[in-house]
Amino acid sequence: MNNNSESTFGAFVTPHLDAAYNLARWIVTDPNDAADVVQDACIKAMNGFASYRGGSERSWMLTIVRNTAYNFLRDSKRERFVPLDDAITASLPSEDMNPEVQLVRGINIASVQSAIESLAPEYREIVVLKEIEELSYKEIAELCSIPIGTVMSRLSRARIQLRDRLIKMEDVR
Amino acid sequence: MTHREAQALIHPYLDNELDSTMTVALLEHCSTCEICNARLKEFSVVKSNTFRSIPTYSAPDKLKDKFAAKEIVSRKKRWRIPVIRWGIPLATSFALGILAMMFVFRSNTSNDSLTDEIVWDNIHALKSNHLIDVASSDKHTVKPWFAGKTDFSPIVIDLAAQGFPLLGARAEYLGGNDVAALVYSNGKHYITLYQWVGKQTSENITQTVRGYHTLSFTSGEMMCVAVSDASEEELKNFRATFQKEVSGQ
Numbered sequence: 001m002n003n004n005s006e007s008t009f010g011a012f013v014t015p016h017l018d019a020a021y022n023l024a025r026w027i028v029t030d031p032n033d034a035a036d037v038v039q040d041a042c043i044k045a046m047n048g049f050a051s052y053r054g055g056s057e058r059s060w061m062l063t064i065v066r067n068t069a070y071n072f073l074r075d076s077k078r079e080r081f082v083p084l085d086d087a088i089t090a091s092l093p094s095e096d097m098n099p100e101v102q103l104v105r106g107i108n109i110a111s112v113q114s115a116i117e118s119l120a121p122e123y124r125e126i127v128v129l130k131e132i133e134e135l136s137y138k139e140i141a142e143l144c145s146i147p148i149g150t151v152m153s154r155l156s157r158a159r160i161q162l163r164d165r166l167i168k169m170e171d172v173r
Numbered sequence: 174m175t176h177r178e179a180q181a182l183i184h185p186y187l188d189n190e191l192d193s194t195m196t197v198a199l200l201e202h203c204s205t206c207e208i209c210n211a212r213l214k215e216f217s218v219v220k221s222n223t224f225r226s227i228p229t230y231s232a233p234d235k236l237k238d239k240f241a242a243k244e245i246v247s248r249k250k251r252w253r254i255p256v257i258r259w260g261i262p263l264a265t266s267f268a269l270g271i272l273a274m275m276f277v278f279r280s281n282t283s284n285d286s287l288t289d290e291i292v293w294d295n296i297h298a299l300k301s302n303h304l305i306d307v308a309s310s311d312k313h314t315v316k317p318w319f320a321g322k323t324d325f326s327p328i329v330i331d332l333a334a335q336g337f338p339l340l341g342a343r344a345e346y347l348g349g350n351d352v353a354a355l356v357y358s359n360g361k362h363y364i365t366l367y368q369w370v371g372k373q374t375s376e377n378i379t380q381t382v383r384g385y386h387t388l389s390f391t392s393g394e395m396m397c398v399a400v401s402d403a404s405e406e407e408l409k410n411f412r413a414t415f416q417k418e419v420s421g422q
Contacts, residue, residue, distance in 0.1 A: 013240050021232035035236050042240060047349045075301060112226035130188065131224045137190050145321035156184045163219045 009046050016061045019133060023062055026128045027069040027121050033076070034069075041068040062133070063143050066125065073121060115165040123158035130155060174202040179209040186213075187220045272296075272383075287348040288389070288398060291367050292382040294345055294354075295400045304363065305341030305356050315342050319353055327353035327368045328395055328419060335414045337364065357411070362403035364411050368395045379405050388412055392419050 013020075020041065025034040041064045048064075116127055129140045137155075141148045182199045185191045191199065203210040298304050307318040312329040319327055322344040331339040337357040345352040350369040357364045380387045388408040389398045392415070399408050399415075 010240050014237070017232040017237055017240060018229075021236065022230045025230040031230075031233075034230075035233055038232065038236060039239070044346055048346065075303060109226045109228055112223060113228050116223070116227060127223060127227070131220075131227050132229055137185070137188070152181075152184060155188070156181075159184065159216055159219050159223075162223060163215060166219070166222075 012057065013042055013045065013061065016058050019058060020061055020065045022132060023125065023128060024065050024069050026116070026124050027066065028072055029117060033072065037069045037072050038065060040072075041065040044068065056139075058133075059135075059139060059143055062129075066143065070121070111166060111169050115162050115169065118165060119158055119161055123154055123161065126151060126154045127158050127162075174198060176206070176209055179203065179206065180212055183209075183213050183216055184220075187217055288380055288387055289382060290347050291352075291398050292385050292387060292400055294347055294367075295365050295385060296383065298343070298354075298365075299363075304343070304365075306343040308341040310339040310341075312339075315339070315355070318342065319344060323351035323353050323369075325351065325353075325370045325395075327355065328392055329355065330415070330418050330422070332357060332411075332414055332418060335418070337411055337414060359401065359403050359407055359411065362401055362407070364399055364401040364403060364408065366411075366415070367398045367400065368392075370394055371396060379408070381405075390416070392416060 017038065020038050021034055024037040024041070025031060028034050028037055041061075045061060045064050116124055119127070125144070126140060129135045129143065135143070137148050137151045140151045144151070146154075179199055179202045182191060182195060186196060186199055199213075203213050307315055309315050309318075310331045310333060312331060316326060316329040319342070327342075329339070329342070333339065337359055340356045340358055340363075342353060342355045345354050345367070347367075347369075350371050352367050352369045355366045355368070357366065376389065376391065378389050380389075385400055385402055386405050386408050387398055387400050388405070388411075389396075390412055391397065397415075399411055401408055401411075
């Protein structure tokens, strides 16, 4: 790799570092681990930079960050990482037949943060890609290499769990 | 529209993923259905609060400076990072450090760094007990598993009848290439067959690197290197068996 391609890579990666770090931070949760994951992902990206064939730069970078973060989780065994069974998650969430609305009030950043952190990594990442990166279902599906139906079912499951956890936190308070 | 159908549409509606026809159908249903209307309100609150309150983390300045200054970490360092972070006991990391140093010395003199990298990857996989990500001898399980993980679809064949049962596979990224690693067993030995599309390291060459034998060959458009601690003869036998099966398909 010559100096020219390194400088090109620096210019390429800098605008996406925050998004890369944010995604890594949400998947692995520890700030130091997240920085390591991003650094590792940047090196992988740099080595593969020559083979980058266009398309969304950010998505390309986030895909590498995501894979690196999952490799980290799996290898560190800090979080028991069990891939979700998509045969189960692809099915629709069970019907909720209660007509009562339990509106969540008084939500603050800390409670949203801890509710999202308590989700499985596969749910966390979908919420982050949707609500922070504001990606479409199709873009999320491509980034995570899962069908759009799985994106939909994971997102709805994530929101059901978020609702339940936020309500629980309110009850405790 | 049933409750089930309506509730499946609530999240796509909140995320602006529904076309106008479906949107009208959903809202019409909710206007007459107390249950679905309650869910719609509830998840609308969850969605908007998540969207508003989800914390966003910025990359630490240290990380930004590193890349802004184009001070890119050399690839040798890459091997040390995981060792430190993964908290492998000190003795192991010390031993690995020595191995890494030997690797650096060796790669300075070697003219085939990709083979070195492959052998190192194999050692790394064995040490971290992370040989396969998808455990299956079924090519209809293993081959599709690579979709989206590598920029090609590798040749996957089980050679159990010939004495080399396929145990599974993993995806790697080596020397700037997506690489498929298929793991076969051979008695008490493992044979890992690396495949990629691109430049071949060297044609039909056997090498011994760190006590592991490697054998490079080409199969169709796939560049292959087989790595094992089994004997060179066994590797040649494996290649012949593999090639025979491929051409017989």
